[in-house]
Amino acid sequence: MALVVFLILAVLDFVQNTLEMIEKLHCVVQQLRHQLSHKMTQLLQDLVETLEQNGVAREVLLSVASQQWCFWVSAFGAGALLLLLWLCWRTRKRSHKPESSCQQGSPERQDEDEEAEDDDDDDDYGGIGDLAGCVADRIWLPAPYMADKCRLVEDLVEELLSSCRRLSGKTFKPRLQPAIMMGYVYEGWSAREDNVLYQLLVPLQPPPGHAFLLETDTAKDLLTSESCLRVQLQCMCKREQLLRDRLCFLHHSEDELKCQGPSLLNTLCTNSYLDIEKTTCWFQMLVKDAWKLIPLSHHCQLTVLPTTRSCKLSVWKGQENLSIQMTFGVSLDDSESFLSLD
Ligand SMILES: [Zn+2]
Numbered sequence: 254m255a256l257v258v259f260l261i262l263a264v265l266d267f268v269q270n271t272l273e274m275i276e277k278l279h280c281v282v283q284q285l286r287h288q289l290s291h292k293m294t295q296l297l298q299d300l301v302e303t304l305e306q307n308g309v310a311r312e313v314l315l316s317v318a319s320q321q322w323c324f325w326v327s328a329f330g331a332g333a334l335l336l337l338l339w340l341c342w343r344t345r346k347r348s349h350k351p352e353s354s355c356q357q358g359s360p361e362r363q364d365e366d367e368e369a370e371d372d373d374d375d376d377d378y379g380g381i382g383d384l385a386g387c388v389a390d391r392i393w394l395p396a397p398y399m400a401d402k403c404r405l406v407e408d409l410v411e412e413l414l415s416s417c418r419r420l421s422g423k424t425f426k427p428r429l430q431p432a433i434m435m436g437y438v439y440e441g442w443s444a445r446e447d448n449v450l451y452q453l454l455v456p457l458q459p460p461p462g463h464a465f466l467l468e469t470d471t472a473k474d475l476l477t478s479e480s481c482l483r484v485q486l487q488c489m490c491k492r493e494q495l496l497r498d499r500l501c502f503l504h505h506s507e508d509e510l511k512c513q514g515p516s517l518l519n520t521l522c523t524n525s526y527l528d529i530e531k532t533t534c535w536f537q538m539l540v541k542d543a544w545k546l547i548p549l550s551h552h553c554q555l556t557v558l559p560t561t562r563s564c565k566l567s568v569w570k571g572q573e574n575l576s577i578q579m580t581f582g583v584s585l586d587d588s589e590s591f592l593s594l595d
Pocket of ligand 1: 487488489490491501502503504
């Protein structure tokens with residue numbers, strides 16, 4: 254009996270201890286829940302405050318930007334309106350003075366321009382309206398007469414080259430082939446007729462007893478303008494036997510060759526390569542002499558401009574001027590293509 258009572262008391266004590274432990278755990282859980290709830294509330298408040306601050310800042314930025322935008326639009330509109338009014342005033346004023354146009358034309362027109370400038374200094378070429386007028390007057394598309402001008406230049410150059418061939422025919426200088434019109438460019442910024450530069454290619458062929466050998470750019474193994482034109486002597490004994498006009502450079506002694514001019518290697522070459530600057534210098538002197546032999550020299554004046562790798566000419570007839578640039582070229586392997594040597 255005593256043992257049963259002891260067991261009952263032990264079970265009751267265990268149950269009581271367990272209940273106390275559960276109650277303590279419940280208290281701890283409740284405390285943790287309150288702490289978590291408090292933290293969550295703080296975080297939510299911070300988040301709301303941050304969003305509100307950002308919203309205010311965005312509103313402030315939008316307000317400032319809209320004010321700036323309104324300011325710049327207003328300023329631009331006012332500027333455009335003032336410019337429009339000023340242009341209208343200038344146009345109306347110029348409509349009463351057509352002679353003050355800046356177009357260049359006949360001498361009479363230029364005199365009128367000068368008078369207009371004397372009358373009113375404000376009508377000088379400094380304004381926007383004047384500048385627009387000048388641009389409109391001075392720039393135009395190539396007119397059909399340019400084709401006629403190109404043919405005129407080709408005929409003039411061919412006449413000049415024919416005279417050059419007659420003068421250099423007995424020498425061992427490069428043979429000048431008929432020039433090829435490459436086109437024309439406008440010198441300076443304006444497309445005026447007297448600003449045209451006609452560009453022609455003058456193919457060169459070797460003189461008798463010589464050969465041209467094109468050597469490619471060794472670094473790139475390409476045929477470019479940097480390629481060198483090597484000059485090589487060739488046997489012309491057969492020609493010597495047939496025509497008896499030249500001696501073969503390879504099979505005659507120096508004493509025998511004294512009766513004819515020096516080879517190309519001894520005149521216009523440097524280290525067996527055709528020297529373009531020497532060739533240009535020779536051609537410029539030849540052109541000056543050849544010009545005197547053609548009938549055109551009685552009516553026109555020729556000026557050979559100082560250039561080093563091409564021949565630039567200026568031909569004047571009264572107030573009219575033709576600018577011509579001749580560049581040397583060489584044929585590529587019997588094809589119709591040429592390599593410019595400028
Ligand atoms: Zn020979």
